[in-house]
Amino acid sequence: MTKIIKYSKEEKNNIKLIEDLVNFLFINLENFGDPIQYIENAMNYAFERTNSNGGFAAVAYDDNDVMLGVAVVLYTNMKGVFPENLFAYLAVDKNHRHQGIGSQLMQYVLDNTNGSISLQVDPKNTARQLYEKFGFDVKYLEMRLYRM
Ligand SMILES: CC(C)(COP(=O)(O)OP(=O)(O)OC[C@H]1O[C@@H](n2cnc3c(N)ncnc32)[C@H](O)[C@@H]1OP(=O)(O)O)[C@@H](O)C(=O)NCCC(=O)NCCS
Numbered sequence: 565m566t567k568i569i570k571y572s573k574e575e576k577n578n579i580k581l582i583e584d585l586v587n588f589l590f591i592n593l594e595n596f597g598d599p600i601q602y603i604e605n606a607m608n609y610a611f612e613r614t615n616s617n618g619g620f621a622a623v624a625y626d627d628n629d630v631m632l633g634v635a636v637v638l639y640t641n642m643k644g645v646f647p648e649n650l651f652a653y654l655a656v657d658k659n660h661r662h663q664g665i666g667s668q669l670m671q672y673v674l675d676n677t678n679g680s681i682s683l684q685v686d687p688k689n690t691a692r693q694l695y696e697k698f699g700f701d702v703k704y705l706e707m708r709l710y711r712m
Pocket of ligand 1: 665
């Protein structure tokens with residue numbers, strides 16, 4: 565039985581939890597991952613360890629409190645200009661995929677956020693199917709100017 569727990573700014577000084585979340589994501593995002601510093605930055609934003617609008621991490625655990633999946637949402641406070649929620653990360657332990665845990669985390673995120681949600685997904689990532697199943701659609705082409 566999977567249970568999902570939501571963590572946010574109340575845990576901002578829980579360094580062990582934050583490290584566990586960062587490491588879990590770093591390992592399990594695999595080919596679609598980010599440098600660990602980027603993941604740390606997102607976690608610092610979500611937990612308001614930096615000047616931010618906050619957010620949360622939703623964590624799926626098994627009966628023995630082993631972490632099976634993590635979703636991270638950042639609040640933008642930009643309603644009308646950008647979606648209010650940025651779905652920054654979703655990953656499930658590679659040994660526990662295709663058991664519905666990613667879908668449970670998606671549903672949890674939808675149930676625990678207000679307003680619109682944006683996310684980025686590599687067009688080649690099969691996670692796209694999961695997002696489409698939950699109603700996500702491509703509305704705009706995202707363009708970036710990369711600068712150092
Ligand atoms: C994407 C991810 C979170 C899905 O987690 P999961 O627990 O396996 O997801 P579910 O079991 O709930 O599957 C949900 C749906 O996703 C799709 N899906 C997920 N992984 C898939 C895969 N490898 N191949 C094909 N479809 C897949 C299917 O449509 C599936 O629906 P179905 O079970 O009705 O067929 C997981 O594969 C993962 O952690 N991947 C690596 C990290 C990643 O890419 N994250 C997203 C970055 S944008």
